[in-house]
Amino acid sequence: MSLSPQDKLSRSPLYRQLAELGAEFAEVSGTACAMSFGEDLEAEVEQANSLAICDLSALPRAGFKGREAQSWPAAQGLVISPDNNMSILQDDGSLVARLADSEVLILSDLACESGLCAAITEAWSPDPDPGVYPVPRADTNCWFMLSGSHADAMFAKICGVDLRPHKFPHLAIAQTSIARLNGIVIRADAGDTLAYHLLTDSASAGFIWTCLLDAMGEWGGVPVGLNALRTLDT
């Protein structure tokens, strides 16, 4: 039976919209996450290969900002790109995005097996002053994955950056405007499927969700559950 999002203290800002669409929820990292929309996983995987959106707001993420934003995480064992606006996949499947000299973003793997976000958050201490400070990404941003062969064309309806795969390489980052919201787009293909992470203001989650579904409609894009993405990713 599906978990009710209101049974957990922590809730995705979109749980109502997902429930209305028939999402089946399960606990992921203390929050109810939409795992599927119906029984047909194969159909959802096929959808994810064409054009789909998945709410990843339940998954762990962390951010750090400050003058030591590169050195401190590296000292904790993270592998960080030497270039701004590039990310690197860690051995455990999590993704470390270098947003600027003074800021990194860490996204959990889709399977939520890595534990990196929790570990690094635990490792941080304010004393002595480390020169790097936590950014509450888990609540500042809502987080989506947009996947499928039409994903770049869909983005072109709401974003002025050229995200076409031959112009925007795997693991590249764009910090830009998405439907008039500040957003972070990271290309992170799931297996052979074109895919992008999108993080925007959590208070605007309802607005951006509506914009994305509207933009996706042209290609029949719809939400899929986390199970479908996990299948693509393996």
Added chain:
Amino acid sequence: MSAARLDAPAGTLIDRDQPVEFTFEGRRHGGFAGDTIASALMADGELVLSRSFKYHRPRGVLTGCGQDANSLVQVGDQTNVLADRRPIEAGMVVEAQNVFGGLENDYGSWLGFLARFMPVGFYYKAFYKPYSPWRLWEKLFRRLTGLGVVNPDAIHGYYDKQYLFADVAVIGGGPAGMAAALQAAKSGAEVLLIEENKTLGGALNYARFDADPKPAAKRRAELTAKIERTDNIRVLTDALCNGWFTDNWLPLFQGNRMFKLRAAAVIVATGSYEQPMVFRNNDLPGIMMGSAAQRMIHLYGVRPGKRAVVVAANSDGYGVALDLLDAGVDVACVVDPRPAAEPCERQSAVALRGVPVIHETVIAEAVATRGNRGVVGARIARITGEGTLAKTRDRFACDLITVSVGYHGTANLIHHARGAMRYDEAEAAFVIDKLPAHLFAAGSVNSAYSLEAALNDGHLAGWAAAKDAGFEAGRKPTAKAKGAGTMDGGASPNYPWPIFAHPDGKDFVDFDEDLQTADILNAIAEGYDNIELLKRFSTVGMGPSQGRHSSLPSVRIAAKATGRTINETGTTTSRPPVSAETFGHLAGRSFEPVRETALHHRHIEAGAKMMVAGQWMRPEYYGPAESRDANIRAEIMAVRENVGIIDVSTLGGIEVHGPDAAEFLNRIYTFAYIKQPVGRARYVLMTDQTGVITDDGVACRFRDNHFYVTATTGGAGAVYQTMLFYNAQWRLDVCVINSTASYAGVNIAGPKARDVLARLCDDVALDGEALPYMGVREGHVAGIPARIIRIGFVGELGYEIHVPSSQGEALWDALMDAGSEENILPFGIEAQRVLRLEKGHIIINQDTDGLTHPHEADMAWALARKKPYFVGMRSIAIQLANGLERKLVGFILVEPDDPAPKECHLVIRGTEITGRVTSCARSEILNKIIGLAYVAPDQSEIGKRFEIKIEQGRMITAEVVALPFYDPDGKRQEM
């Protein structure tokens, strides 16, 4: 099939297997899928499409491709639809615009008889004096003018936008454009080829380049096939490029979508506008450009008339004559204004078919049918000089006149890009003089008039654009001659003076504005002899056609009348858009970001009336609208006597970390923070460099090196940016993080607030000693990690609780549940406004304005005296030294039963305005009207009285009282 329909292969765009019915002016008409409204009507024998703007003269097809305003009609709710571009659809309802009593019998046509009383610019000199009849004139003009009827209840269409990217964008899919695209693509560049019509080919689709029509069709097919085979050329047809903007940003309209294209290099291959000739009655239905007739024949399979007189000042005109003959039109004669010379191939072919060709002759006058609904004949005359004709006229019966006297380059985009044009006497046209970087031109817009010249020009432009975009373009194609002297027949295709004024007028220079030759000359005679003044006084070129056909003749007339050259006369500025664009296209999906707190749905479920507060939605009050005031009163009293809860998530939250955090706040805000103890909150007041108050909040010190600072709902973003701006200069060791959306916040306030909170909070002692007023703690509430701030904006015992926003809803639920025993009540913005007013707390941007400094607002207490610097410090000192001009005070009404003044009601002393009301409300707990107002400094003493002017000029008296109004000792908030 109607008599005017031609058999296939004529009509390349129509599908004869799909008949379509529609109505025009209430009458049923039929056509085929692919027909435009104009072509279907012409096939049905309907020549009149519209009535002109001023004289309501009948108008018909002129260009046949949407380049003129004759074809503007209304389709359903859509106004100003181009009938010669809009395809017919089953059931479509088409109506004329700007008519009174119908298109057929438009009463407005009587205005034509009053033409002598309506000279150019007459409206500047009439109607404004005397003033009294103006109301009548205005009503009349609103009835008489305007194009189309807007339906304010029309359902919005679905429009959207999409970004596009290309290395090389080619605007125009004619021969030059296609050649350019193919050449550019050879280098590997991503090429986008944009064509405004449904198919590629441009003039290759309808024009007659040779005596034999087959080579053009073959060339078109070859080029199109090559393009289809080229993977790196993307073609957009039925797509209009409507402007050029900085850095090659181009808006393209296709259907209901606006593409926003950015290209490294742009090639303008937009062709030319064929030009009309000026003669008496040159505006009648049945008089059209030669290319219009060819479009009707070839694209839509419509014979445009039965018997034609063809005006041909270039070889293309003879091609028109050949096409008319092939379509079964009887060509009475060809009049060619040029002297006889060695005939071109097409002219010879015309002569071979027995059509008389009369040189050095033009049409002096078209003979109209009754009601000017068409043409019955043409009177021709020999040219005796520039613009002058012999008196003897020969008359030819005809129902169709085609005009081919030259072209005007479609150089709009080049003008937008600030390309330079100059008039070339040999070509008798404006030619490109200089192009800006990354912009190229090809084809007839670049003086390449013949087909071979256009193709060659396209290759050259494609090569250059690809190179410019950074690609290896290979060897440069060989340039061939173009321009005057290279056309078939050895001359420019542009006749230098196709203007033959008639003493009886109706010789139109501007069809849109019904401007005749005399109108232009009269405007110049009145002193408007500069082209910019001439345009604005006469309105030439200001109609929907935007000067496509009036610019060249009006410049020629103006140059001659003022004794200047055409280059000295110049042209007016061409700006985007190229063609009319809808608001729908510009709006697209209308992204208007809305921010909702984590508690938003709980407010809705509790029956809140939501209101917009900046980008956020906040509850104004709870309960039905009919009992709004009672609801708000109940919320206020709940806070004063019991316990209430309000969502404060929208207040900004900014983390300031680092060894210099306290120093940073000390400089940013007016108060003192270096010695602020850990575990305490302190008021923050922000001023800008001019000393004006811009924001406020509280700074909570959680650690020596960590402050959590709140801001106003509308100011959080600006506060964050201000902090980054200043620290970019100061380089203090701080890290500033905007965490506004990260936290959901509630303020639980009222005498029972502690009791409620204590049920949920195990790890933070809440009593007055452990957590005094303005204390801050970190702990847990209902198991949720929380920041607890003891604060009193509303003047009661209160706690702001900030939790991770993902857990905000859970917090709200827990507090509502814990407070159910006390009947905890959510309260909204309106209740909060009254509560804080009772405490005399100001609201930034309500009780302050763009000039308020702290001394005016009685906030001197928030200025630290001993610190060396804060932003705005010096300005505030200067303002104080200069003396106050006003002061914010609290007031009550002397007569308790007087109505409450509204915000911005003025404080009046004699004839002087000395201030205004900023906040005012009825206080239930105090049982009186209270408010804040700016008054003159000498009116600000406690007990002083002043006058407020309210509605209908009534004056009421207020008295200055001490603040706060309620609980002056602060005992209730500090318990």
